[in-house]
Amino acid sequence: MAILIDENSKVVVQGIxxxxxxxxxxxxxxxxxxxxxxxxxxxxxxxxxSIPIFNTVQEAIEETGANVALTFVPPAFAKDAxxxxxxxxxxxxxxxxxxxxxxxxxxMYNLIKNNTKSKLLGPNCPGLxxxxxxxxxxxxxxxxxxxxVGVVSRSGTLTYQAVHELTQLNIGxxxxxxIGGDPVPGMSFIDILKEFQEDDETNAIVMIGEIGGTAxxxxxxxxxxxxxxxxxxxIAGVTAPPGKKMxxxxxxxSGNKGTAxxxxxxxxxxxxxxxxxxxxxxxxxKEVM
Amino acid sequence: MDLFEYQGKSLYANYDIAHxxxxxxxxxxxxxxxxxxxxxxxxxxxxxVGGRGKAGGIKLATNNDELITHTNEILGMDIKGHTxxxxxxxxxSDIKEEYYLSFTLDRSEKKYLMxxxxxxxxxxEAVAEENPDDLTMIHIDPSKELDEAVLIDAITNSKLNQxxxxxxxxxxxxxxxxxxxxxxxxxxxxxxxxTSSGVxxxxxxxxxxxxxxxxxxxxxxxxxxxxxxxxxxSAKEKGLNFIKLDGSVGIIGNGAGLVxxxxxxxxxxxxxxxxxLDIGGGAKAETVSxxxxxxxTDDSVSSVFINIFGGITRCDLVAxxxxxxxKGKDLKWPIVIRLDGTNATEGLKILRDNPxxxxxxxxxxxxxxxxxxxxxR
Numbered sequence: 001m002a003i004l005i006d007e008n009s010k011v012v013v014q015g016i017x018x019x020x021x022x023x024x025x026x027x028x029x030x031x032x033x034x035x036x037x038x039x040x041x042x043x044x045x046x047x048x049x050s051i052p053i054f055n056t057v058q059e060a061i062e063e064t065g066a067n068v069a070l071t072f073v074p075p076a077f078a079k080d081a082x083x084x085x086x087x088x089x090x091x092x093x094x095x096x097x098x099x100x101x102x103x104x105x106x107x108m109y110n111l112i113k114n115n116t117k118s119k120l121l122g123p124n125c126p127g128l129x130x131x132x133x134x135x136x137x138x139x140x141x142x143x144x145x146x147x148x149v150g151v152v153s154r155s156g157t158l159t160y161q162a163v164h165e166l167t168q169l170n171i172g173x174x175x176x177x178x179i180g181g182d183p184v185p186g187m188s189f190i191d192i193l194k195e196f197q198e199d200d201e202t203n204a205i206v207m208i209g210e211i212g213g214t215a216x217x218x219x220x221x222x223x224x225x226x227x228x229x230x231x232x233x234x235i236a237g238v239t240a241p242p243g244k245k246m247x248x249x250x251x252x253x254s255g256n257k258g259t260a261x262x263x264x265x266x267x268x269x270x271x272x273x274x275x276x277x278x279x280x281x282x283x284x285x286k287e288v289m
Numbered sequence: 290m291d292l293f294e295y296q297g298k299s300l301y302a303n304y305d306i307a308h309x310x311x312x313x314x315x316x317x318x319x320x321x322x323x324x325x326x327x328x329x330x331x332x333x334x335x336x337x338v339g340g341r342g343k344a345g346g347i348k349l350a351t352n353n354d355e356l357i358t359h360t361n362e363i364l365g366m367d368i369k370g371h372t373x374x375x376x377x378x379x380x381x382s383d384i385k386e387e388y389y390l391s392f393t394l395d396r397s398e399k400k401y402l403m404x405x406x407x408x409x410x411x412x413x414e415a416v417a418e419e420n421p422d423d424l425t426m427i428h429i430d431p432s433k434e435l436d437e438a439v440l441i442d443a444i445t446n447s448k449l450n451q452x453x454x455x456x457x458x459x460x461x462x463x464x465x466x467x468x469x470x471x472x473x474x475x476x477x478x479x480x481x482x483x484t485s486s487g488v489x490x491x492x493x494x495x496x497x498x499x500x501x502x503x504x505x506x507x508x509x510x511x512x513x514x515x516x517x518x519x520x521x522x523s524a525k526e527k528g529l530n531f532i533k534l535d536g537s538v539g540i541i542g543n544g545a546g547l548v549x550x551x552x553x554x555x556x557x558x559x560x561x562x563x564x565x566l567d568i569g570g571g572a573k574a575e576t577v578s579x580x581x582x583x584x585x586t587d588d589s590v591s592s593v594f595i596n597i598f599g600g601i602t603r604c605d606l607v608a609x610x611x612x613x614x615x616k617g618k619d620l621k622w623p624i625v626i627r628l629d630g631t632n633a634t635e636g637l638k639i640l641r642d643n644p645x646x647x648x649x650x651x652x653x654x655x656x657x658x659x660x661x662x663x664x665x666r
Binding site for chain 2: 020075076098099100101102103106107109110111114126138139140142143153154155156157158159160161164181183184208210211213214215218234236237238239240241276277278279
């Protein structure tokens with residue numbers, strides 16, 4: 001099963017003619033992902049390494065049956081691209097673009113929620129991979145292994161670290177997801193936890209958070225009441241000075257909430273096994289499985 | 290990016306938001322130029338820290354002599370570690386009532402949040418805690434327009450002076466426009482006051498969303514006018530995300546999450562980080578050399594830990610950058626390196642082919658943390 005994407009997902013890449021878009025589209029296709037189309041206004045009818053390009057997502061869906069959009073469109077145009085995919089009824093939109101203004105994120109999140117059925121992952125995220133089936137994003141698939149642990153994280157490279165720790169111990173993953181660290185991410189920890197809980201192939205969940213915001217605290221509350229599968233968690237930023245902005249627009253400590261300590265405590269209270277160091281994730285998962 | 294009061298007020302001017310007439314002073318001689326203000330005036334230290342009034346950073350002047358005395362006193366003053374480099378001189382307002390207003394993003398609700406209170410001019414956090422009913426909180430759907438009826442309700446519920454309802458609606462609408470069209474993360478006015486010359490925003494706390502820089506010509510100048518430590522400045526020019534910290538282990542990594550985590554692991558092994566330095570995704574060899582150069586300017590560094598997990602970033606390019614920056618050099622400190630992910634094998638080979646006795650290659654993040662803490666002593 002895996003969640004959100006599997007071997008049947010058909011992907012349209014928005015911004016396929018750009019450097020990043022093209023590189024990752026081809027890399028994902030080499031992995032076995034069904035990259036069926038690309039879009040670039042004004043370049044409809046052309047091809048990128050035999051992947052057909054369309055002017056709009058609507059056309060791409062009609063012609064190829066694409067159901068997932070992967071977006072590499074630059075920040076200034078990302079909101080319109082994501083909304084275009086949503087209004088064309090894409091089931092899932094994965095937005096990799098970094099540096100989108102918060103106002104654009106807030107507006108597109110609410111427009112999608114109020115007017116469409118699409119799910120949005122990101123922006124500013126590494127995407128997701130269901131090992132052995134499909135890779136929609138920029139994660140290095142070499143470090144993944146098919147299996148039964150679901151991984152969800154706000155940070156890109158920390159996701160890789162966690163997956164690496166699991167694979168080293170021969171623990172495979174059902175789906176690995178980076179939700180992104182921006183102020184208004186599409187799918188939240190809770191949305192992903194819900195999907196993992198319902199997925200037959202996922203037996204345990206790794207959740208990686210970081211300082212700032214209250215997403216981890218909200219996830220802890222949700223886990224307490226709704227998740228029966230074992231959860232292992234790591235929170236980055238224990239030693240980060242309060243109030244400093246550390247790269248991710250999201251990582252701002254505010255008030256009592258948002259500190260690593262507060263997050264760890266609420267997760268522990270929800271029955272989550274919290275580790276102090278990302279390299280301990282593998283062993284901890286072994287313990288709870 | 291947090292702005293100084295005077296910068297926030299210059300944005301008020303762009304959005305036609307009423308605020309006191311003022312004059313900005315960088316040095317005492319500026320006062321000689323003459324300015325068009327009526328006494329009494331308020332002399333306000335421009336610092337990005339709360340409690341400047343209590344620290345003596347805000348003074349009232351009723352004539353030119355007092356103005357010169359206060360300006361001399363406050364310029365260069367140290368307020369909680371912040372040196373006063375600029376002073377805003379403003380016409381004093383005859384205040385009748387003081388309110389609080391702010392617009393920000395509520396990340397949990399994924400909506401904008403307006404907060405309004407009749408108890409302005411004081412510590413709003415205390416009001417929120419002790420008398421939460423005195424703080425009206427209203428969520429605004431970012432996909433919709435701000436409804437005037439909602440504002441009128443908020444003004445009524447907050448028990449603001451109804452005689453000024455239409456003026457309040459007007460100024461709040463303009464402040465919201467600044468928040469939205471100006472791409473602000475925060476617009477906070479405390480106090481929003483009723484004065485003898487009408488409703489005015491007497492203070493400003495504005496923070497800009499720098500992701501929106503590309504669509505605002507003025508962001509660049511505003512950014513230049515905010516002083517940052519020299520090391521952070523040189524890092525910024527090189528496209529690096531650098532924050533100075535108090536410890537002695539220099540940290541270089543890719544991705545904010547991994548770097549934060551590296552700080553934590555170093556702490557677990559008894560060390561403490563000298564900095565946070567994120568080379569970002571897709572870093573090239575030059576980026577890595579630049580990162581090492583930045584650390585060279587920092588005397589508190591006594592060992593360096595480079596922690597890379599390649600995704601978009603390629604480990605071979607990182608290794609090349611390390612070699613370029615260190616080749617034939619007598620390094621000031623040991624560099625402990627951990628490379629994993631995309632092209633790690635190639636990267637490690639480059640490092641082994643170009644040995645330097647101060648460079649230590651490790652297999653894991655823990656081992657690297659341990660060695661960088663040890664190398665430190």
